[in-house]
Amino acid sequence: MLNGKANKYRISEKTVKLITEEANSRNYKPSLLAKGLRTQKTNTIGLLVPGIDNPYFANIASTVISETSRLGYTTVLVDTMGAPDLERAGVESLVSRMVDGIIVVPSGQEPDALESIDRNRTPVVLIDRYFEPTALPYVTTNNYEGGLNATKYLIGFGHRDILCIRGVPHSMPARERERGYLDALREAGLEDRARIAGNDFSIQNGYLETKFALSGSARPTAIFAMSNTILLGTIKAIKESGLRIPDDISVVSFDNYTYLDYLDPAITRVSQRISEMGALAVKILLQRIEGTGNDDAKIQLSPQLIVCNSVAHAHGEK
Amino acid sequence: MLNGKANKYRISEKTVKLITEEANSRNYKPSLLAKGLRTQKTNTIGLLVPGIDNPYFANIASTVISETSRLGYTTVLVDTMGAPDLERAGVESLVSRMVDGIIVVPSGQEPDALESIDRNRTPVVLIDRYFEPTALPYVTTNNYEGGLNATKYLIGFGHRDILCIRGVPHSMPARERERGYLDALREAGLEDRARIAGNDFSIQNGYLETKFALSGSARPTAIFAMSNTILLGTIKAIKESGLRIPDDISVVSFDNYTYLDYLDPAITRVSQRISEMGALAVKILLQRIEGTGNDDAKIQLSPQLIVCNSVAHAHGEK
DNA sequence: CTGAAAGCGCTAACAC
DNA sequence: GTGTTAGCGCTTTCAG
Numbered sequence A, B: 001m002l003n004g005k006a007n008k009y010r011i012s013e014k015t016v017k018l019i020t021e022e023a024n025s026r027n028y029k030p031s032l033l034a035k036g037l038r039t040q041k042t043n044t045i046g047l048l049v050p051g052i053d054n055p056y057f058a059n060i061a062s063t064v065i066s067e068t069s070r071l072g073y074t075t076v077l078v079d080t081m082g083a084p085d086l087e088r089a090g091v092e093s094l095v096s097r098m099v100d101g102i103i104v105v106p107s108g109q110e111p112d113a114l115e116s117i118d119r120n121r122t123p124v125v126l127i128d129r130y131f132e133p134t135a136l137p138y139v140t141t142n143n144y145e146g147g148l149n150a151t152k153y154l155i156g157f158g159h160r161d162i163l164c165i166r167g168v169p170h171s172m173p174a175r176e177r178e179r180g181y182l183d184a185l186r187e188a189g190l191e192d193r194a195r196i197a198g199n200d201f202s203i204q205n206g207y208l209e210t211k212f213a214l215s216g217s218a219r220p221t222a223i224f225a226m227s228n229t230i231l232l233g234t235i236k237a238i239k240e241s242g243l244r245i246p247d248d249i250s251v252v253s254f255d256n257y258t259y260l261d262y263l264d265p266a267i268t269r270v271s272q273r274i275s276e277m278g279a280l281a282v283k284i285l286l287q288r289i290e291g292t293g294n295d296d297a298k299i300q301l302s303p304q305l306i307v308c309n310s311v312a313h314a315h316g317e318k
Numbered sequence C: 001c002t003g004a005a006a007g008c009g010c011t012a013a014c015a016c
Numbered sequence D: 001g002t003g004t005t006a007g008c009g010c011t012t013t014c015a016g
Helices: A013-026 A032-039 A055-070 A084-096 A112-119 A143-156 A172-187 A203-215 A228-240 A274-289 B013-026 B032-039 B055-070 B084-096 B112-119 B143-156 B172-187 B203-215 B228-240 B274-289
Strands: A044-049 A074-079 A101-104 A124-127 A138-141 A162-165 A195-197 A222-225 A250-254 A268-271 A298-301 A304-306 B044-049 B074-079 B101-104 B124-127 B138-141 B162-165 B195-197 B222-225 B250-254 B268-271 B298-301 B304-306
Touching: A032 B032, A032 B084, A044 A055, A044 A084, A044 A274, A055 A074, A055 A274, A055 B055, A055 B074, A074 A084, A074 B055, A074 B074, A084 A101, A084 A112, A084 B032, A101 A112, A101 A274, A112 A124, A124 A274, A138 A143, A138 A172, A138 A274, A143 A162, A143 A172, A143 A222, A143 A250, A143 A268, A143 A304, A162 A172, A162 A203, A195 A203, A203 A222, A203 A228, A222 A228, A228 A250, A274 A298, B044 B055, B044 B084, B044 B274, B055 B074, B055 B274, B074 B084, B084 B101, B084 B112, B101 B112, B101 B274, B112 B124, B124 B274, B138 B143, B138 B172, B138 B274, B143 B162, B143 B172, B143 B222, B143 B250, B143 B268, B143 B304, B162 B172, B162 B203, B195 B203, B203 B222, B203 B228, B222 B228, B228 B250, B274 B298
Parallel strands: A044 A074, A044 A101, A101 A124, A124 A138, A138 A298, A162 A195, A162 A222, A222 A250, A250 A268, B044 B074, B044 B101, B101 B124, B124 B138, B138 B298, B162 B195, B162 B222, B222 B250, B250 B268
Antiparallel strands: A268 A304, B268 B304
């Protein structure tokens, strides 16, 4: 009754005022739980990310949370640790809590579970990653373009031996960045020199792959790190080997992050438009929840190359 | 009925099996909403932080989320942006969602609202910050010790002109770190040289205060930055001025963070025990929720000084 | 052992 | 204009 529908039911103003005052004085708060149970609408959405500790996902969470809260929704955050079973459990818990919708950075390879949730009246929107043949709407970076441009940029500085250190191989971002990398090489007639290694978006992976690459005789003159985490490992390994960036080896990374400007040298990177991505995912989800418009938005945002000082001209030919 | 209380009610095994199978085949999921309404227990806790974008708070959130989920609870994360009114609104929303308890990094100066929530059957535990005279349990770093040791460390390198760049002045961590700073100077007979500036845990604040300090004639030989954000601003200003760390000016920061190892030089800092802090806050909260033990735990964790390369001996006396 | 019924706090429909 | 009631899906009590 205290929900602003007074004039809809044509209750007298006096009564409204009386009740409102009494309610305030006793500091009454309606139970959103009961309300949700009754109306089948909780004004809550679920957000699942594989590691809130990763600044990239923290950024996504930050924009999603502030955007939903601006629009009158609450966000329940679940950290899936990148584990498909935790993701599944998280989704189920959210559904049985009757969230109105779900935004998820999917970790698994199988869209089935999420698609079935989506069909069962809880709209799902993918963010950052998506599945190849999927009915689910998504918002992601144009990772192909990112990989292409990063590699072209390196080639433009005369690099011909460019190591690409990859994240989780089956994930769409990794696949697309890799495809961009390969196409850039191909355009330059360097396809024979392609060198792709690694299998995880982690510091450890960046470290090991770089260490390995630097130990061999055919040392790359540039490295394309597919994420900020991989980058850190790469930098560590490079430092340990006594080489300097960019004089001895050039580096380009993915992901934008304040700290990258403070490294020495500041790291040239492909920046994703995170706040736009978050805002769009929320917008699409709420539209679907509220039943207006566009049920299958599939959006790719163009990344931006942020040029810093981690790339120099390749020295000699091998 | 499908809650494992079968033998408590002595239901026949056959029936149980039958129902269970049927439930699974139809893929039945109990409504946690209805359950919560009925039992007044939602197995959900609320977590409020002032900015999930800040790696420090992202770390806290990460440990709190993984710890609660390990113990069978779900976490609802609210980003208060450091605004007391958003915090209040967030807390109210959580309460009316019947969360079983709340963990909060409080932004305001007034404990009243939170204390009243706590008295009204929703236990509240403070983390990172707390209020001076409060009944609310808290877990925090021994910030006094952190400020003391950071400053002593600098003094040990012969520094006598140490600028302390402060975060939000009324917040307990800032006050305690400041007190530690002052006591360290006093012990060394340097109390006349105390220099405290700034009023926010932000890059901007660090930048401006450093810029200002470097522009004057009485340039400090060392800076104690009270947070990782302040530190970034400080570094930027130092770089712009053409000075080098640590040769021309030494720097010590607060907060541990992977990236600090990758800056050049790596930054000596006072590291807080975030995972212990998060785990303890969860433990205390769940104990209070489940009615066992210790209603007013007030815990301070000793920080650790992580020594890197951002401090050198002071050159000459002024 | 099993079935029926009350009630958590709310909203929407319907009677007054 | 206003008061009453059913029912959201669950748990728990009480009869059978």
